[in-house]
Amino acid sequence: MEVEELKVKKQIKKYDNEKKALISILQDIQEEYNYLPPEALKIVSKSLDIPLIDIFGVATFYRAFTLEPRGKHLITVCLGTACHVRGGPKILEEFERKLNIEAGETSKDGQFSLETVACLGCCAIGPVVVVDSDYYAQTTIRKVSSILKKHIKKD
Numbered sequence: 001m002e003v004e005e006l007k008v009k010k011q012i013k014k015y016d017n018e019k020k021a022l023i024s025i026l027q028d029i030q031e032e033y034n035y036l037p038p039e040a041l042k043i044v045s046k047s048l049d050i051p052l053i054d055i056f057g058v059a060t061f062y063r064a065f066t067l068e069p070r071g072k073h074l075i076t077v078c079l080g081t082a083c084h085v086r087g088g089p090k091i092l093e094e095f096e097r098k099l100n101i102e103a104g105e106t107s108k109d110g111q112f113s114l115e116t117v118a119c120l121g122c123c124a125i126g127p128v129v130v131v132d133s134d135y136y137a138q139t140t141i142r143k144v145s146s147i148l149k150k151h152i153k154k155d
């Protein structure tokens with residue numbers, strides 16, 4: 001998706017070009033493009049008069065932001081200790097096999113990005129998988145297909 005300067009400027013204007021709104025502006029841009037395109041960050045830098053390096057600093061500090069194009073859906077497999085002992089790595093392998101990618105990558109059709117996390121804070125219901133904002137508790141290898149199908153269907 002190409003970055004439209006006017007569109008980005010409009011998103012910035014929504015916050016009256018306030019420097020303190022940087023995180024909200026970045027969230028809006030990420031929602032629009034599914035990641036933070038460098039061209040958009042340059043526009044933000046100019047408009048808010050914040051050095052580009054500082055914007056990259058914020059963008060890389062928060063896990064919610066990504067500088068790489070992401071798939072339409074983000075799958076996060078928990079590999080924290082509690083989820084690990086209950087089969088987290090096997091579940092991750094199954095997602096990798098089904099999507100033909102490794103953790104940290106995006107499927108060729110741009111549908112799914114796959115990531116891991118160290119703990120989601122809900123260890124009692126592990127192994128946990130999160131797709132976008134949907135939590136899947138006590139996940140098993142057998143549930144992987146239906147999880148993927150459910151999210152393709154939602155589109």
Ligand code: FES
Nearest residue numbers: 078080083120123
């Ligand atoms: S270890 Fe997976 S939620 Fe805590």
